Amino acid sequence: MADRDRIIVTLGETLAALVEAKKYTTLRDILVTMNATDIAVIFEDLPETKLPLLFRLLPKELAAETFVEMEPEAQELLIQGFSDNELKEVVDELYVDDAVDLVEEMPANVVKRILKQADPEMRKMINEILKYPEDSAGSIMTTEYVSLRPIMTAEEAIKRIRRTGVDKETIYTCYVTDNNRKLVGMVTLRTLLLAEEDDRVEDIMEDNVISVSTLEDQESVVQMMAKYDWAAIPVVDQETRLVGIVTIDDAIDVLQEETTEDFELLAGMTPSDKPYLRTGVFETWKSRVPWLLILMLSATLTSMVLTGFESSLAACSALIAFIPMLTGTGGNSGTQSSVAVIRALSLGEVEFTDTVRVIWKEIRVGVLCGVTLAACNFVKLLVVDRMLLGNEGVTPLVAGVICLTMVLTVLCAKTVGCVLPLLAEKIHLDPAVMASPFISTVVDVTTLLLYFQVAKLMLGI
């Protein structure tokens, strides 16, 4: 991939030089051999003023495809430079789901122009999709699918696909509906093509079709497609009438977005849908500072615990040196379980009803990990800290306090780490917000309380 990216950068420089030299025919000849995704990347790096001119060099279809791949800012700029006719040409070539994305991104006055240039059929479809809530199956579906009737023969079906297929998002998965637009089956072009010409659609179709409702959450739609290896999934309304389909290419985009969102939440950042290097410093600050602030302020609790035990600490100052190790190990243990559970939840491997099984597993893992760590730590404390580093405060009894705290901390952290994401799922929060930073704060306080209680009991301070 890196190699390819470098080639595109070099190509971009060549094209920029050609623009500079006004060699438009050569430019056009090169552009038509390229694909829309790469052209979009290169165009974004060229001076804005050249954009409308370059765009006009592209053949109609490639122009529309390139347009779809560009960032909203560049799209707006282009539309502002378009004549009504040019705008119509681009809009006519768009698939309806891409048109919807565009309408959602543009300011009101641009949207008005777009809808005015769209033909009535397209306008109706755009408005149809726009009414579904964000992140629902309805909002990511397209209404441009192939629908067949049960009584058609394979030959008739293929003829119909040939006639109407050019405007459809996919022709490879076709849906079979009855007179009331109710979904009754699904048939792939592969099945149609490999069947006998006079086989009836109803005889060769899959009639146990799994569909999703328009309001289904987009993430679960996509996980379902990934699980069953489907190229498309039908979307139906409350009366099980077919209203649209979600295709795999759009599903993958959703998958990537949702994954990025999980990573961002996991690290305590407000999700953003812009690529890293295109997000401004101020915007990045805005997405990061709220969580840092909340977590910093909630650390007041740890300060309070430490202040409360100031006299105990003064009595046995050797304990202070191991606070970061204990809270750190607690935090890491908790992060491991929370991330494992968060991922399992988002892959659908675990759900809320599994809570008891999950906790039972984490408790056992916690005991194993805690005991292993404590044993190693005990040896390390006496050999490294006491003997090698000459820290005389680390008596066997102090080492015992530290190691007992270690076992309890790891156990608590593992339990808290697995429970919080499950609770979040239950109350319909994204489990990923319960990740690393949040868990660490909870675990820090718990660890300190445990540490001082154990010290009090064992050292009598």
Next chain:
Amino acid sequence: MADRDRIIVTLGETLAALVEAKKYTTLRDILVTMNATDIAVIFEDLPETKLPLLFRLLPKELAAETFVEMEPEAQELLIQGFSDNELKEVVDELYVDDAVDLVEEMPANVVKRILKQADPEMRKMINEILKYPEDSAGSIMTTEYVSLRPIMTAEEAIKRIRRTGVDKETIYTCYVTDNNRKLVGMVTLRTLLLAEEDDRVEDIMEDNVISVSTLEDQESVVQMMAKYDWAAIPVVDQETRLVGIVTIDDAIDVLQEETTEDFELLAGMTPSDKPYLRTGVFETWKSRVPWLLILMLSATLTSMVLTGFESSLAACSALIAFIPMLTGTGGNSGTQSSVAVIRALSLGEVEFTDTVRVIWKEIRVGVLCGVTLAACNFVKLLVVDRMLLGNEGVTPLVAGVICLTMVLTVLCAKTVGCVLPLLAEKIHLDPAVMASPFISTVVDVTTLLLYFQVAKLMLGI
């Protein structure tokens, strides 16, 4: 999805009851209406001894599909129960890439039986794919693709697809090769079907086909397919001869696996490819304890720093209470940048050559975040800790020490957080190992050193 899962659980119970009651005809009638993925899930929960019997109820094709979806343990069990003839029937129905996955999972004696039952053509293809390194494009490709010749007409091409398509993994993307098997173009079934019958393939094909080499890393292959919205990508050898294709359904599986792996590394766990609830306690312990141990032992550094400054801490004990807040905020800040960079790297938005841009961005974000946090903290320290909680050790000067340390810590953490993953990428390590737990340990030590230096300078202790 959850609803659907519940339905499958209920259905599983019904089927188990039918097995118990030996109502095999009813069972068969239900099973044939279901899809392979769901059947596999249900079969795995039934008693092992019933498995071979149930499996024999399935029609041939569905049986093979179900087999592919099962866990390796169940597959092995089934194969051991198969007669040679039954095994041959299943193997004959498998796509070659699924057969390769099977061969890779099974113990040697089972592999021998499988290869013996595979027909010579299949055996040759399996061995072909097996020779590519793990995680390479070659290892995830299939050799069952449709290849066309440039001089064919659209009609001839479609006829060829009808004739040979039944064994191909996909018939929707076809590749055009010359007499030396060199890749010269790509044409979709859609284009063929919508073209005139006597259009030549060479005139309607895409001749600027992007391909990957057999040794390309699977993750970058998949990111490329996602970026360009491709349903398949051709894999070529050193002489640009077409040797196979990777299809989107397999690409999505790789994408999911790689994402899970990133999550696991991010949380300091050794990646495992088993679902959460299917991984045993001991196995989970083994994947988690090494990182915890390493990080716990490396915390010896923080203990050393703290012990070294014991006398300073005794002189101004108020400082102790804010250690977890400072190290915590540092850790969180570092995690934010490292995770943002790790994700950008894996989406191909950033690469090593962007290092300077990334650092410059993180420094500015770090200053903004650090100053915001320090300002809020200063107010909080004087109002909450000093006035409300009556902690008299928190003088304005002490608050100043804490807040100056805060700015420096956040700045360092952001820089370290973005640099480490980029360095890992450079030396061909997975950047995700440089995440949260690792960064926290580095940041803890830095924070403490900064804290005591600032305290020494400002408080003269």
